[in-house]
Amino acid sequence: GAGVSQTPSNKVTEKGKYVELRCDPISGHTALYWYRQSLGQGPEFLIYFQGTGAADDSGLPNDRFFAVRPEGSVSTLKIQRTERGDSAVYLCASSPASAYNEQFFGPGTRLTVL
Amino acid sequence: AQTVTQSQPEMSVQEAETVTLSCTYDTSESDYYLFWYKQPPSRQMILVIRQEAYKQQNATENRFSVNFQKAAKSFSLKISDSQLGDAAMYFCAYRSGGSNYKLTFGKGTLLTVNP
16 A cells, blocks of 8 residues: 655755645554654654644744644645754654554655755 | 664674664653664665563564663664665664654664675
8 A cells, every 4th residue: 555655755945935845644544743854863753643633742843843734634844934954854654543553654855945 | 851872873794794783772661662763765764673661572573683671771683694785774763652652763873784
C-alpha cells in the first residue's frame, strides 16, 4: 500500500514569506507527527496529532509555526514570516494508535529560506 | 527531559565484517521503548530494530541485533556481515511508554561500508 507522502519535496522561499507543507499519512493511521531535521542533526519533535487534535505541540519553536489536521487525515504545517534558520528537512510520520506500533516516515520536505 | 547521545559521528566497516554503533540515553522513566532507525540519502527513515525496556532479552532482526543494558542506559546496535546497502545514517531514538508517542533522536552515526 501507499506510504506516507509529503509535498512538496523541495521548497525554496524568501525570508519573510509564508509556506505550507503537506503530509498525507497512511490510510487509517490515527497518529501523525511532525519533526524537523537540521543539517547534521537528528530529527527534532515538533507536534503530534491524535485524530484531529494536537496531543502535544511542545516542540513548536515559536508562534510562527502552526499545524492543522482538520479531518484527522491530511496535515499541513504552516510557517509564517520565514527566517533563514527555518531551513531544514521537515519530516512527517504516522502510526496506528498503539504504543507498540512503529512510526512510518515520509521522505520529507526540504525547506530552504533565502 | 529525555536525552539520547550517539558519541560516534562516523564509523566505517569492511564488507562482510561486523560493526557496533553506540547509543546512551538518560531518563527517569522505567517504561520506555528504544529504536534504531536507518536514513539513506533518500531521507526516508526506516525502522531497523526496536527494544521494549521491560524485556530483558536483546532484540534481533536478521543481521541486526542490540545490546541493551538498562542499568547502564546503553543501547548499542550490532550489524553482522555488513553489506554495501547498509551504508547510511543511523539514529538511535527513545520513546516514553506512556500515551505520548513522540520520539527523541540522537545526532546520528554515519556508517560507511567499504568493498
